[in-house]
Amino acid sequence: LLAELSGGDEAYELSVANKLFIRDGLDLLESFLHLINTTYEGQLQQVNFVESEEAAKKINDWVMEKTKSKIRNLVNSKMLTEATKMIIVSAIYFKGSWKKPFPERRTEKKPFYLSENEQTEVDTMHILDHFPYNADENVQILILPYRGEHLSMCLLLPKEKYGLEEFENSLNGTRLLEMVAEAESRDVRNLGITDAFEGSANFSGMSDAPLFVDSAVHQAFVEVTCLLLSFICKLITFDRIRSRFQKFFNNF
Secondary structure, eight states, X not given: OHHXXXXXXXXXXXXXXXXXXXXXTOOOOHHHHHHHHHHSTTOEEEEOTTSHHHHHHHHHHHXXXXXXXXXXXXXXXXXXXXXXXXXXXXXXXXXXXXSSOOOGGGXXXXXXXXXXXXXXXEEEOOOOSOOOEEEOSSEEEEEEEBTXXXXXXXXXXXXXXXXXXXXXXXXXXXXXXHHHHHHHTOOOTTOOOXXXXXXXXXXXXXXXXXXXXXXXXXXXXXXXXXXXXXXXXXXXXXXXXXXXTSOTTTTX
């Protein structure tokens, strides 16, 4: 799906880039290397993680190139150790125009509540129109379409004023997809994406070594205006050699 949408059209610009940074000397299966070269355009690079500063620079240079210099220093040398076997980096750059632009004259300063004890004034856009909407006892969801009809932005607002953290902890992919589907009247429930988030996930198709996801780092740059939205996000995961009996994602 992302491959079909990448590049965009006159209405939006979307690019997706993925790359594996592999420790020098790590044995990868021939079938996996063939898949990388034929399907993912060979986005794999061997690096020496022991030389942590040089390795971090190589990764950060690639990140800057793919995010048009919006995200810098995603990785620092202290994140890299002798135990690091592989780093997976995924980048998405998007810039699109709203199907229904917000009237600029209606933008005004409004309070934004960071916590019960802290608030700030932010530029707040206003529009009165019809949009896909859904709600349950905990959250409201609003969908703002972009020009071209292919993409939309989903906004989630907890009904509890200071309940964002609690809501984030309770949110799961299945419920989110259900709410979006009900708001858009489209059936997206049967995507079948479950194993990637459970201990049953395995990476045996990449290497005979026992690779485990150790931690994940995410950064995002988001710019919203009355006419358009642009965002850049990076997801990076660190894989290390660990005991086969240690559970996946034990740091989460």
